[in-house]
Amino acid sequence: xxxxxxELGQQVxxxxxxxxxxxxxxxxxxxxxxxxVIRLGIGRGRRVRSWVxxxxxxxxxxxxxxxxxxxxxxxxxxxxxxxQDELWLHRDVLDAQILDADGAQVVRVGDIVLARAxxxxxxxxxxxxxxxxxxxxxxxxxxxxxxxxAITWRDLHLASGHGLAVQLAAKAPRLRTLEPSxxxxxxxxxxxxxxxxxxxxxxxxxxxxxxxxxxSDASARLVQALPEPLAAAVVEHMAADDAAAMLRSVPSExxxxxxxxxxxxxxxALRQLLAARPDTAGGLMSTDVRTARxxxxxxxxxxxxxxxxPPVDGLATVFVVDDDGRPIxxxxxxxxxxxxAVRGEVSxxxxxxxxxxxxDEFAGRDDLxxxxxxxxxxxxxxxxxxxxxxxxxxxxxPGRHRFRDHLGRLGxxxxxxxxxxxx
Amino acid sequence: xxDDGATVVSAPDAARRLRQARRARLVVIxxxxxPGLLAGLSDDDPAGITTYSVLGADYGYKLLWVxxxxxxxxxxxxxxxxxxxxxxxQGLAGLIRxxxxxxxAAMAIIVLVVANIGTTCAEFAGIAAGFExxxxxxxASVPLAAVVVSTLVVRSGFRRVQHVLxxxxxxxxxxxxxxxxxxxxxxxxxxxxVVPRMPLTRDAIVIATATLGTTLAxxxxxxxxxxxxxxxxxxxxxxxxxxxxxxxxxxxxIIGFFVVIAxxxxxxxxxxxxxxxxxxxxxxxxxxxxxASTLFALGLIGAAxxxxxxxxxxxxxxxxxxxxxxGALNDGVREAPLFYGTFAVVTVLGAGLVLVPGAPLIPxxxxxxxxxxxxxxxxxxxxxxIARDRTLMGEYQASRIAATRYLVTIALIAVxxxxxxxxxxx
Numbered sequence: 001x002x003x004x005x006x007e008l009g010q011q012v013x014x015x016x017x018x019x020x021x022x023x024x025x026x027x028x029x030x031x032x033x034x035x036x037v038i039r040l041g042i043g044r045g046r047r048v049r050s051w052v053x054x055x056x057x058x059x060x061x062x063x064x065x066x067x068x069x070x071x072x073x074x075x076x077x078x079x080x081x082x083x084q085d086e087l088w089l090h091r092d093v094l095d096a097q098i099l100d101a102d103g104a105q106v107v108r109v110g111d112i113v114l115a116r117a118x119x120x121x122x123x124x125x126x127x128x129x130x131x132x133x134x135x136x137x138x139x140x141x142x143x144x145x146x147x148x149x150a151i152t153w154r155d156l157h158l159a160s161g162h163g164l165a166v167q168l169a170a171k172a173p174r175l176r177t178l179e180p181s182x183x184x185x186x187x188x189x190x191x192x193x194x195x196x197x198x199x200x201x202x203x204x205x206x207x208x209x210x211x212x213x214x215x216s217d218a219s220a221r222l223v224q225a226l227p228e229p230l231a232a233a234v235v236e237h238m239a240a241d242d243a244a245a246m247l248r249s250v251p252s253e254x255x256x257x258x259x260x261x262x263x264x265x266x267x268x269a270l271r272q273l274l275a276a277r278p279d280t281a282g283g284l285m286s287t288d289v290r291t292a293r294x295x296x297x298x299x300x301x302x303x304x305x306x307x308x309x310p311p312v313d314g315l316a317t318v319f320v321v322d323d324d325g326r327p328i329x330x331x332x333x334x335x336x337x338x339x340x341a342v343r344g345e346v347s348x349x350x351x352x353x354x355x356x357x358x359x360d361e362f363a364g365r366d367d368l369x370x371x372x373x374x375x376x377x378x379x380x381x382x383x384x385x386x387x388x389x390x391x392x393x394x395x396x397x398p399g400r401h402r403f404r405d406h407l408g409r410l411g412x413x414x415x416x417x418x419x420x421x422x423x
Numbered sequence: 424x425x426d427d428g429a430t431v432v433s434a435p436d437a438a439r440r441l442r443q444a445r446r447a448r449l450v451v452i453x454x455x456x457x458p459g460l461l462a463g464l465s466d467d468d469p470a471g472i473t474t475y476s477v478l479g480a481d482y483g484y485k486l487l488w489v490x491x492x493x494x495x496x497x498x499x500x501x502x503x504x505x506x507x508x509x510x511x512x513q514g515l516a517g518l519i520r521x522x523x524x525x526x527x528a529a530m531a532i533i534v535l536v537v538a539n540i541g542t543t544c545a546e547f548a549g550i551a552a553g554f555e556x557x558x559x560x561x562x563a564s565v566p567l568a569a570v571v572v573s574t575l576v577v578r579s580g581f582r583r584v585q586h587v588l589x590x591x592x593x594x595x596x597x598x599x600x601x602x603x604x605x606x607x608x609x610x611x612x613x614x615x616x617v618v619p620r621m622p623l624t625r626d627a628i629v630i631a632t633a634t635l636g637t638t639l640a641x642x643x644x645x646x647x648x649x650x651x652x653x654x655x656x657x658x659x660x661x662x663x664x665x666x667x668x669x670x671x672x673x674x675x676x677i678i679g680f681f682v683v684i685a686x687x688x689x690x691x692x693x694x695x696x697x698x699x700x701x702x703x704x705x706x707x708x709x710x711x712x713x714x715a716s717t718l719f720a721l722g723l724i725g726a727a728x729x730x731x732x733x734x735x736x737x738x739x740x741x742x743x744x745x746x747x748x749x750g751a752l753n754d755g756v757r758e759a760p761l762f763y764g765t766f767a768v769v770t771v772l773g774a775g776l777v778l779v780p781g782a783p784l785i786p787x788x789x790x791x792x793x794x795x796x797x798x799x800x801x802x803x804x805x806x807x808x809i810a811r812d813r814t815l816m817g818e819y820q821a822s823r824i825a826a827t828r829y830l831v832t833i834a835l836i837a838v839x840x841x842x843x844x845x846x847x848x849x
Contacts, residue, residue: 003523046524091814095521108520108746133746137524160513161521162814190511192657221655253837 001124004089004112005136011063012042012052015069020238023065026089026114028123030166033154037114037121038086040065041076048076048251060121087158087166088131093126097160098127099186100151101178106159106189106343111136113150125150149300159190160186168197177201180209188218200230207238211246220249232261241286241387244273248283281358282351282390285372285381290318292331297341301331314382317369319346325378327371346374351380355391362388454493459501459664461733462647463671465802466497467595467678468730469549469723470792471541475679476703479686480695482622484608484615488629491616491637494676496832500803501668503810503829504644506650509658510819515806517647517744522809531805532745536769539642539738541791543773546734549727552701556720562778569774569830572732577766593628594725597718602681607688616680625846632839636796638675639836644802645775646737649744652845658819677834685715726751735769789830800840803833 004026012020025041025048040057041048048216056071067073085127087093089112100107109134110251113125116382129149134142157175166176175183175198183202187210199207211219211234223231223246226327235243247255247270255274259267269287276282290310292301301318310316318336320329330343349372350360361370362385374382478486504515511518516535520528550568551561575587607813621627647668657665686703690696695705704723708716778784807829810821821829 095520095524097517108517130580130746132527137529160511189512191510191656218655225657 001044001273002114002116002121003132004094004126005132005359007114008090010064012040012067013066013394014071015058017025019250020073023060024048024090026121027086028089029086034122034124035153037076037089037123037269041088042073042089043076050075051079054121055119056148058184059343069414076401084166087163089123092161092163092166093158096158096163097190098126098128098151099157099159099178101155101157101185112385116226117134118126121197123153124153126156138158157186159194164190164194164197170200176206178206180206180213183210184214187222188214192221195222196225196227197292199226199234204230206231208234212238214244216245216249219246223247224250224254228258228261231258235262235270236266239286239380240269240273240288244283245271245278246299249279275353279355279382280344280351281353281355281372282381284355284358284387285351285383286315287381288313289371289379289382292318292320294328296320298331298336300337305336315369315382317367317382319379319382320373321379324376326376327373327379330367344372348377348379349383357382359385359388359391425651426671428801429503430698433561435691459505459647459668459671460674461650461671461729462501462643463484463497463668463673463675464595465726465733466638466640466643466675467598467682468542468546469552470545471729472549472598472631472682472703472723472726473674473677474637474792474844475547476635476690476697477687479683480697480703481630482627482809483687483691484636484684485620485622486627486631487615488617488619489634489640490638490671490679491684491844492678492835493635494679496635496836497639497672498640498669498674499828500644502665503646503806504648504666505651505656506661506804506819507809507816508648509661509664512652513745514652514740514748516741516800518809519805520745520817522815524807526701527805528638528745530743531798533796535641535645535741536738538770538791538798539734540772540792541742541787541794542577542640542642543769544787545791546727546731547777549701549723549775550731553562553704553720553724553727556701556704565650565774567775568728568731569770572728573735573766573770576736578830582622588694589821594722595674597722597725598678598685599681601715602685602688604712605685606690607684608628608735611666612684612687623846624844628843628846630841632746632796632843634679634791635836636792636799637678639799640795641798642734643736643742644806646675646733649737649740658774685719688845690843692825731770732775735766739765749794760774761846765811796840803829803836 008023008026010023012023021042021138022041022044024043025039026037027039027041028035028037037054038059039054040052041050042052043049052067052071052073056068057065058068058074059066075216093114095107097106098109100104107128107188109126110129111127112123114125115122115124126148131144132196134140135144147367156167157178158167167169180188183206185199187198190198196371197212202210205229211222213374214222223234224382226234238246250258250300259270262270273285273287276285290305290308305318316333316336318331319327319330322328327346327348328344330344330346334340335343347361349361351374353361360368362383367385369382369384371379372383374380433552447615475490478489500677508514513521516528516532546570547565551565554564555561621631650730651664682703686697688702700718702724704716722814743759743762796835807821807826809815810829811826813820
């Protein structure tokens with residue numbers, strides 16, 4: 001195993017022993033899980049003065065680099081490099097921002113791990129954490145004691161600068177392997193412009209999932225910046241309540257333009273949700289509810305659920321409604337599977353109940369979802385347990401402003417309740 | 424709202440749309456405003472006010488042009504800072520690491536932290552001096568200010584504090600009033616502003632360099648960039664954020680201008696010497712009346728509180744960015760020990776030094792401003808390198824014309840510092 005920062009900087013000698021400068025850059029192609037170095041840059045500091053193909057490198061040791069006899073050294077100014085197909089390890093990767101999927105945060109590359117395989121030099125992983133930082137500053141003993149963490153090259157997601165652009169151009173499918181929360185952590189920490197490119201690359205389904213778990217301040221900002229057709233597609237793919245939470249922070253003129261492009265049924269549901277106050281049950285609920293009539297058989301209900309599953313797991317509850325649309329029974333998921341009797345008692349939540357009381361309602365029961373009714377007692381939506389969870393955990397969602405309302409966790413739930421953020 | 428572009432628009436409708444468009448633009452401006460205004464206003468901190476007071480008391484209106492040049496440089500580089508933040512999504516310290524590597528970034532951050540601790544100390548010294556003018560002991564005012572400011576920033580978040588701080592900084596109008604009450608010689612002030620004259624003495628060069636250094640403080644540049652990143656501005660916002668930067672920088676210059684003329688019209692004319700801004704406030708009383716003196720002292724306290732809340736925060740961001748965890752404030756103390764550690768060290772040392780009996784406060788203040796000025800040159804050079812880097816800035820890479828402007832400014836500051844070096848050696 002070799003470390004980039006310890007390998008760069010040594011003298012590059014020709015086969016005759018003439019010095020050409022120092023090794024300052026290694027170049028790898030994109031699109032490979034463990035790419036092999038294809039070119040060595042020679043120069044000073046960061047500036048590459050000349051290039052030599054890796055096949056012309058005879059030895060690559062800490063004591064020095066020697067080239068093969070007759071090696072072709074090209075002046076960097078004389079060749080045009082199509083650098084959108086390759087990554088320069090020193091310029092584009094070392095010290096650049098990447099996504100640490102484990103910690104769901106953007107961090108910096110501390111070092112790059114290389115491995116020899118015969119004459120080939122492959123990039124295996126990057127190192128993050130304070131360990132490599134201390135080591136590079138010369139504190140080897142401290143550095144080795146600090147935790148360091150490697151991310152394999154296969155899982156590398158560059159999050160800034162040229163490296164991000166290159167990876168976006170080459171590896172959109174790789175981005176799709178990220179969990180929604182990981183993708184959200186990434187788009188929360190990069191520029192709006194880059195985030196849009198990332199969302200565009202992963203497509204509306206993944207984009208919708210990522211925006212759903214993002215703090216609504218951040219998702220609103222992004223959805224406004226997206227090209228309108230993509231924004232509309234994303235809104236269609238999001239659960240109605242998540243979309244409403246996001247759209248609440250979008251200025252009305254932009255919202256009107258956006259909803260015109262969204263399918264009319266979805267747009268109507270969203271407008272209904274948006275009309276409710278954000279700190280009430282109406283602002284928290286989802287309108288996408290599965291209902292049944294008193295005469296329906298369990299078979300029929302099961303078939304309908306299978307054909308059109310609810311958007312979130314928490315909503316896998318079917319509410320039985322009477323002719324006027326008032327909820328009169330509940331079929332929870334266990335009842336649906338086992339065929340157990342339908343529960344006749346329902347305790348509907350008024351649409352204008354404050355969110356704090358809704359949370360208390362859930363705390364006092366073990367229901368996965370509760371029906372929400374309007375002033376006439378008619379079913380207008382349902383609140384699932386994960387909506388409540390989202391409300392309770394709003395402060396922990398990625399994408400919150402650092403300067404503007406930081407330290408929510410220290411501020412605790414009280415500060416959240418004063419300004420409900422994820423209705 | 425019509426959803427069909429071909430619809431014929433009636434006159435009232437068009438007027439409504441125009442109003443909407445105007446309102447939309449105002450909304451955009453309101454959304455981007457903040458970084459420039461806060462950074463600009465916090466540049467008028469006790470260290471700044473002290474420097475401007477001495478400039479006016481010792482040299483009258485003669486060196487006002489230095490302030491004008493500093494203000495122009497401030498506009499130029501704060502605008503660059505915002506642009507870099509918006510385009511790269513990274514703070515200054517993080518970008519220095521990405522562009523120049525770990526060692527240079529570590530050196531920059533160490534000097535920045537030391538300079539910032541010194542400057543924070545200057546802010547708390549300003550709080551102490553300001554309250555002492557009203558008969559409050561520093562052993563009460565300084566710890567209380569440290570606790571209140573940290574609690575506000577850490578617990579209730581910057582957004583809410585920002586409004587309080589901007590409200591506080593309205594006290595800055597006090598300086599304008601104090602300047603007018605001092606009945607300055609407007610003609611001489613105008614001449615001093617546009618005609619460059621430079622007495623070639625060590626003291627004059629020191630105060631000129633200090634004026635540059637305190638106006639264009641490195642921590643201010645780091646702060647404005649982090650804040651722009653945090654506001655998630657997009658390149659489309661740049662033309663609006665320029666209003667913010669220009670307004671903030673102009674306010675810095677205008678307030679500095681009135682501080683200088685307040686002291687020039689009174690202290691300089693009567694030949695009195697002062698050591699710091701509190702001296703200036705006291706000295707103003709018999710010359711310009713007790714209202715001017717009280718306003719000056721109030722302005723000092725407001726400015727100090729504003730800067731004392733921003734400095735530790737800005738330092739913590741710079742340190743975390745270099746080590747590699749930009750979003751530290753979303754985490755609790757346990758997840759981000761470095762962030763909170765830096766915040767605590769800067770605040771405690773800054774406030775603590777002021778409370779040590781017999782601590783050499785004036786040398787600490789002077790040294791921190793010198794350090795700021797010395798640090799400024801390499802920071803500006805590093806910013807220039809980043810601005811010209813195509814792989815980082817893409818299509819927003821600084822044009823040749825812009826690059827020339829930056830270089831001329833950097834050269835000017837280099838000349839100042841070189842002159843200071845030469846004169847202090849001979």
